[in-house]
Amino acid sequence: MSRYFVTTAISYPNGRPHIGHAYEVIATDWLARFARLDGRDTYFMTGTDEHGLKIAQAARKEGVTPQAFVDAMVQHFVAMCDKLNISRDRFIRTTDPDHKQVVQALWKKLEEAGDIYLDRYEGWYSVRDEAYYDEEDLVVAEDGTKLAPTGTEVSWTVEESWFFRLSRFQEPLLKLYADQPEFVQPSNRMNEMRAFVERGLKDLSISRTSFDWGVPVPGSDNHVMYVWLDALTNYLTPSGWPAAGWEAKWPADLHVIGKDVVRFHAIYWPAFLMSAGLPLPGKVFGHGFVLNRGAKMSKSLGNIVEPMGLADSFGVDQLRYYLLRAIQFGQDGEWSHEAIARRINADLANDLGNLAQRTLSMIAKNCNGEVPVDGPALPEDEALVTQVSAMLEEARAAHAAVRPDLALDAIWARVSDVNAYLNEMAPWSLRKTDPARADVVLYHAAECIRRIAILVQPAMPESAARLLDQLSVAETDRDFAAFAKCLKPGTQLPGPQGIFPRWMEPEEDAAQ
RNA sequence: GGCGGGGUAGCUCAGCUGGUUAGAGCACAGGAUUCAUAACCCUGAGGCCGCGGGUUCAAGUCCCGCCCCCGCUACCA
Known part of the structure; x- marks a missing residue:
């Protein structure tokens, strides 16, 4: 029986889910349900990416621990999956114990492969924001001090950091793209990734000492792993790698992700896997965004569309149908x-x-x-x-x-x-x-x-x-x-009942 | 700035290597019908195919220039 292991990206729960989260998980649910009905041995995973600075900051703002913060926030994501009838086999959290084990095992493997080394990361750092900023994003205040876009003061900072030898994988990645032109879809994303890699790859900083909400680096207690190494590895976690039998659940056939994270999935992730000697996923598909009447949704615009209410007013299946049918998968679409x-x-x-x-x-x-x-x-x-x-x-x-x-x-x-x-x-x-x-x-x-x-x-x-x-x-x-097993004449039918009622605007409804 | 994609009916889009009157769905109008959720079915209207040149017997489709839109251009995810 052919296997079908499909994933969504894991959501960053520093806020409540919006329609973009719903869109990705509904589309992937469609893929998984289709494969199951087609007799394939299907495994469908979605979940949350819970570490990192922004979570730590959000938690502090609310005066709770990061763990308590994510425990509360993740509820909303799980509730959304329940509401939308998402047939996931696992809802993975990067705070799950088995995940942390796999990430640490992967780290050691990369280290053994000689692809991890200790160096220094330098940049303009804001102590208040606990974040680095690019030179070009900085603004210079009247008194000549450099400020972050958030208005906080930055200073040139040097931090000890572990690096991953991403530069080593330029050629292997280009070969991958040449051998498997459909590794990244849609094809325009593939072209972007190829162009990115052709420009040359720098090594990647993969640990931080400036905050501690993350998976500890093995043998380097003051470091936590940098977000993407932690997050991407979620896909490998259910396999239990490196424990025996991991081949049953790895590699994934398809990662369904948003167009904004294609680079991490098309470049970093395969590079990590190549370093570890692990098989690569079959395909990475970057879908588009759901725009609110053509406008990007953002907190500042206050135009974020929230899926739970839509499911209540229009119906779960109606919402699913709209998102799946009305938007060409891979393009941006309108809500x-x-x-x-x-x-x-x-x-x-x-x-x-x-x-x-x-x-x-x-x-x-x-x-x-x-x-x-x-x-x-x-x-x-x-x-x-x-x-x-x-x-x-x-x-x-x-x-x-x-x-x-x-x-x-x-x-x-x-x-x-x-x-x-x-x-x-x-x-x-x-x-x-x-x-x-x-x-x-x-x-x-x-x-x-x-x-x-x-x-x-x-x-x-x-x-x-x-x-x-x-x-x-x-x-x-x-x-x-x-499919081809026809109805049997004479079978008693229960009698028709409307399944898809017409949509009437509530005020019209009230007027009648 | 560099690289890439795109500008076709009111809306969302098809139109491959150039070739008969430029297509679909939705929306709109008319007709027919009454089994059905004022639905279905049929027909119709609606398009300087971004702008300007050029190549060709023939261009939405190729070439040049211009205008506009979008994506990518590494450590927030």
């Missing part, structure tokens, strides 16, 4: 109230919802509420089934390409086909002239809806399950292996 409302009505209520409703209610009224009798199929019936069947391979191709939007495009094209088929066949008229033929038409429509519902599951698990319930499809016949 707006109007846009999701349009999608809900056009795609879910009018197209799929209405298709199911009209078909199932005709069956309920005219076929004793049973799957109608199939009969001799006309070319039109066969053409429809052929079209609808092709959808599975189209969806698989979209999954392989990490494009949930394309999979849904393909599925909805079929929804439209089935609606057109019904209009053309007009079973409501046939009922009066040729009832047996009307049954055959309804049978084919219902069968197509079953197939569509099976493929809709990764995007909208709850709604698809309700639809399959209404078709009396057994729980065990809902994976892709059952």
